[in-house]
Amino acid sequence: MGVESPTYINDLNVSWPLGSDLERFGDDHLRNIKTALKNSFPSMTAPVSFGYSNPVSGHVVPFADSNITFSGTCNFSGTLQQGGVALTAKYGQLAVANTWVPGQKIDGAAATTRVQYFSTAGVNRWALITNSAAESGSNAGSDFVLQALTDAGSFLSNPLSANRASGVVAFSAPPTFNSVGAGGASWVDTSATHTGAISSLNFYANNTTPASFNFAQIVARVDDNVAGTEDGRINFNTVIAGSGMTTRVAVGAGLFTGPATGGDKGAGTVNATELYRNGVAVNMGVTNASAAASGEIGEFLSQGPNTTGNLVSGVTTNVLTTPLSLPAGDWDVWGRCSFSNTGGTSSNYICSVSLTSAAQGGDASVISSASGFNVAGFALTPLRVNVNASTPVYIVASSAIQSGTVTATGTIYARRRR
Numbered sequence: 001m002g003v004e005s006p007t008y009i010n011d012l013n014v015s016w017p018l019g020s021d022l023e024r025f026g027d028d029h030l031r032n033i034k035t036a037l038k039n040s041f042p043s044m045t046a047p048v049s050f051g052y053s054n055p056v057s058g059h060v061v062p063f064a065d066s067n068i069t070f071s072g073t074c075n076f077s078g079t080l081q082q083g084g085v086a087l088t089a090k091y092g093q094l095a096v097a098n099t100w101v102p103g104q105k106i107d108g109a110a111a112t113t114r115v116q117y118f119s120t121a122g123v124n125r126w127a128l129i130t131n132s133a134a135e136s137g138s139n140a141g142s143d144f145v146l147q148a149l150t151d152a153g154s155f156l157s158n159p160l161s162a163n164r165a166s167g168v169v170a171f172s173a174p175p176t177f178n179s180v181g182a183g184g185a186s187w188v189d190t191s192a193t194h195t196g197a198i199s200s201l202n203f204y205a206n207n208t209t210p211a212s213f214n215f216a217q218i219v220a221r222v223d224d225n226v227a228g229t230e231d232g233r234i235n236f237n238t239v240i241a242g243s244g245m246t247t248r249v250a251v252g253a254g255l256f257t258g259p260a261t262g263g264d265k266g267a268g269t270v271n272a273t274e275l276y277r278n279g280v281a282v283n284m285g286v287t288n289a290s291a292a293a294s295g296e297i298g299e300f301l302s303q304g305p306n307t308t309g310n311l312v313s314g315v316t317t318n319v320l321t322t323p324l325s326l327p328a329g330d331w332d333v334w335g336r337c338s339f340s341n342t343g344g345t346s347s348n349y350i351c352s353v354s355l356t357s358a359a360q361g362g363d364a365s366v367i368s369s370a371s372g373f374n375v376a377g378f379a380l381t382p383l384r385v386n387v388n389a390s391t392p393v394y395i396v397a398s399s400a401i402q403s404g405t406v407t408a409t410g411t412i413y414a415r416r417r418r
Contacts, residue, residue, distance in 0.1 A: 119153075334413055361396070
């Protein structure tokens with residue numbers, strides 16, 4: 001008769017003891033069984049029930065206690081099932097049933113890294129990581145990282161990371177999104193070199209269920225690989241009554257709005273069938289008696305009327321107490337001027353619009369004169385004033401006085417051409 005000296009269960013001889021063995025060796029066999037069981041299951045600290053079902057497809061080994069801990073690496077050579085459903089991978093899958101949601105739990109102390117690897121032929125390729133960022137409160141720390149590994153299993157990059165507190169997801173390289181929306185083509189960011197092109201990026205709202213997209217800012221860069229052609233463009237399209245997608249606004253070198261013809265007219269231009277400001281067409285007259293706003297074509301300014309004191313014979317005098325301050329722009333400037341002589345006569349009344357204080361304007365078309373009257377009035381013809389900074393404009397007057405007291409009264413007007 002033989003008595004084993006086993007260390008593990010597979011050291012036991014299933015043929016022993018023999019029926020002819022002496023009873024006094026029975027206790028030796030029992031001790032050997034206990035030794036083999038203890039050595040084979042050193043970490044079994046809770047009850048475990050083993051059962052078998054479906055012997056055709058393989059064994060099912062249910063665990064009776066979900067708190068069993070495996071301290072080493074556990075490889076399953078048979079079929080591992082969860083809830084009666086086979087987990088088909090042969091190695092490295094361990095499913096722990098839970099009364100809330102079935103799942104896998106990797107636990108660790110705060111400020112430690114917790115990792116799950118995905119391997120090929122025993123060499124790690126990817127790692128899902130909860131990093132060691134400190135949990136300082138307000139949901140900070142233990143952030144998520146997706147890590148790529150080299151063929152040798154060493155660090156390659158962190159393509160994606162997510163902040164647990166803010167939920168902000170960061171990409172280490174510009175992402176590529178395929179099938180952006182219904183009917184949308186792919187959006188490809190070709191990195192800082194911009195050697196490729198973005199086909200389109202579409203945002204869709206359901207026609208029957210209104211939806212809105214709220215963006216603080218949409219920023220797009222359109223590059224053209226051929227210098228000077230300037231045919232890169234951003235389109236804003238709409239579907240009208242189901243009749244198909246139509247370009248309503250296009251931004252390229254300039255701004256082009258459909259259905260204007262002729263396309264983009266170049267940098268700094270706007271090509272549209274009609275332009276509006278606050279609901280009023282810019283290229284049409286108004287019918288509500290409103291005034292053009294500051295900076296708009298048609299802006300109107302005036303100064304006066306003001307009246308001088310007694311003119312000194314032959315001395316040019318500013319008629320306006322304060323000149324008209326003309327903003328930068330291209331303006332038509334004109335005015336009115338009148339003279340009054342009390343108790344005498346004068347000759348050669350002169351009045352003009354001038355860009356110089358107390359000096360007659362250099363453009364003869366705006367200098368008006370008369371003589372031999374006690375009273376004279378002039379309408380000063382328009383003068384073009386095109387300036388790139390705020391500029392004062394004056395009405396000036398002079399008279400050759402033979403006798404009496406002469407005063408001048410004037411008003412100046414300006415309208416923006418562009």
